[in-house]
Amino acid sequence: MASDDSKTLAQNASPATPGTGDTAHALTRVMALHAVAYCERLFYLEEVEEIRIADERVLAGRILHETLPDDQPLTSYVLESERLGIRGKFDALKRQDGRFVVVEHKRGRSCKGADGNHDAWDSDRVQVVAYVLLLAEHLNLAPEEIGAQVRYHANHRTVDVAIDEATQVEFDRWMSRTHELRRGHQRPPPTTAANRCLSCSLAPVCLPEEERLARDPSWDTVRLFPANTDRLILHVLENGDRLSRGGERLTVWSKAGTKIADHPVEQIAQVVIHGAAQVTTQALALCMARDVQVHYLSRGGRYLGATTAGAGGVQRRIRQYEALSQPALRLGLARRLVATKVRDQVRHLLRVARQEHRRSPAIDAAIVTIRSCIARCDRANESGELMGIEGEAGAAYWSAFPDLLLPEVDVMWRPKGRSRRPPRDACNALLSFLYSLLYRDVVASILAVGLEPSLGFHHRARSQAYPLAEDVMELFRVPLVDLPVIASLNRRQWTSEHVQDLGPGGWLLTEPGRRQAISIYEERKAETWKHPVTGYSLSYARLIELEVRLLEKEYTGQPGLFAKRNLR
Numbered sequence: 001m002a003s004d005d006s007k008t009l010a011q012n013a014s015p016a017t018p019g020t021g022d023t024a025h026a027l028t029r030v031m032a033l034h035a036v037a038y039c040e041r042l043f044y045l046e047e048v049e050e051i052r053i054a055d056e057r058v059l060a061g062r063i064l065h066e067t068l069p070d071d072q073p074l075t076s077y078v079l080e081s082e083r084l085g086i087r088g089k090f091d092a093l094k095r096q097d098g099r100f101v102v103v104e105h106k107r108g109r110s111c112k113g114a115d116g117n118h119d120a121w122d123s124d125r126v127q128v129v130a131y132v133l134l135l136a137e138h139l140n141l142a143p144e145e146i147g148a149q150v151r152y153h154a155n156h157r158t159v160d161v162a163i164d165e166a167t168q169v170e171f172d173r174w175m176s177r178t179h180e181l182r183r184g185h186q187r188p189p190p191t192t193a194a195n196r197c198l199s200c201s202l203a204p205v206c207l208p209e210e211e212r213l214a215r216d217p218s219w220d221t222v223r224l225f226p227a228n229t230d231r232l233i234l235h236v237l238e239n240g241d242r243l244s245r246g247g248e249r250l251t252v253w254s255k256a257g258t259k260i261a262d263h264p265v266e267q268i269a270q271v272v273i274h275g276a277a278q279v280t281t282q283a284l285a286l287c288m289a290r291d292v293q294v295h296y297l298s299r300g301g302r303y304l305g306a307t308t309a310g311a312g313g314v315q316r317r318i319r320q321y322e323a324l325s326q327p328a329l330r331l332g333l334a335r336r337l338v339a340t341k342v343r344d345q346v347r348h349l350l351r352v353a354r355q356e357h358r359r360s361p362a363i364d365a366a367i368v369t370i371r372s373c374i375a376r377c378d379r380a381n382e383s384g385e386l387m388g389i390e391g392e393a394g395a396a397y398w399s400a401f402p403d404l405l406l407p408e409v410d411v412m413w414r415p416k417g418r419s420r421r422p423p424r425d426a427c428n429a430l431l432s433f434l435y436s437l438l439y440r441d442v443v444a445s446i447l448a449v450g451l452e453p454s455l456g457f458h459h460r461a462r463s464q465a466y467p468l469a470e471d472v473m474e475l476f477r478v479p480l481v482d483l484p485v486i487a488s489l490n491r492r493q494w495t496s497e498h499v500q501d502l503g504p505g506g507w508l509l510t511e512p513g514r515r516q517a518i519s520i521y522e523e524r525k526a527e528t529w530k531h532p533v534t535g536y537s538l539s540y541a542r543l544i545e546l547e548v549r550l551l552e553k554e555y556t557g558q559p560g561l562f563a564k565r566n567l568r
């Protein structure tokens, strides 16, 4: 039975609380009371930071409310009270033994009370109590005159919730706690009842297990962060291709009018528009409404920008700004970042150096240089010194890079040093294109986490590039770009049809070249990898977001896990 036949039963006429401004915004949602009793951090994330995720469990709860059998009639009622300071929509109201009974439906199981009988969970109890208080005020009854029940569908139990003198006291206690939490600027710690996190929709954002690990290195981490992305990245590649909307679907059409791809919007994580491909206003509006970022790359693969929905995440940006105004914190992050990057570089070289027949003087010399750079990272006292170390390691790495290629690789694909704008050879065109894809993924994660991409801790604002995206992508250059580039070149996957020489304009991947590069990059992102610190496996695609979320933890006063991973 649909729940959208909701009825507003009452508009309480009590005067508004002075200074609360817009009444609708001043009232606390009853679901927020449910959240605070479940976990104070959940309340803070949802109500203060305004992070809400409709995951499978949330959707299943909604479906429950839409598919109750006929013997469980459900009509939602919306009530609000300025005196109580709350508003909410309760599931059902019935008459039993001559009195009203508020009924709340839950998908899960009841708990066991102190007497061993089935009981309601605290969070469900405070929720139904709040509805009783709202209804009592509306009907001008004493709360004790109204009954309260919670129906647990997983174990088919209906639990009565006592409404007595203590009810109002309990309600007031939870209300005052919500006010205290709203005034604070720091997230509360994760709940000590760790099993609650197993069924919390915000676990991938909250990362409670990672935080417990940061506090207690012996903590046996459970992976609550999704291991893989189940949504697609839709590339609109060719000049003249067009992305359009059909209802809740996104469709890519060729210039000739052939359908190239067609997906429901909920299957799409990002759209990437290359060069002169087109996107209709309707498709753009659908993407923004469904939180699908649309990224634009130039024909040559240069990142141009993105459209995203509203800003959000004000608290996260304030904390980021405050944290980055501490020089010691910036330096600490930058040291870890550079050390991880150059460690990745030396390991990449060592992979080849271990095969005796492929060692070269350039590789051996680069390994010695980069190792000395790693040793100096921890002692660097300022950012300029770190930049110098990073530059020295980079020069050594790129001087040895051509020696990572097998002798059979076509001379056309052998790099002549590292050149960026423009790429001066085919290999550099490939590297630059893939770094652009990586940059786009990092920007997407930064925006999804709610950090400000302009506020970096290592790179300075020198170009149009976001400094924070440039920072974070350093962690992924070797594993997500350099390694697959060398591997695909050694497999001789690249030919002259994949690249073109534009003379002074540099080298550029052709459309087949871009298509193959995207395929290689996405395959690499889908590979799973065991995080050496958290101890769980996840795809590289998820690892990018995980690192950004761990960075965000550094800004919330829970440091220690960002940039701790090492290359496999």
Ligand code: SF4
Binding pocket: 038, 039, 040, 041, 042, 043, 045, 189, 190, 191, 196, 197, 200, 201, 202, 203, 206, 207, 208
């Ligand atoms: S994941 Fe756990 S600690 Fe985090 S909000 Fe949910 S219940 Fe609270």
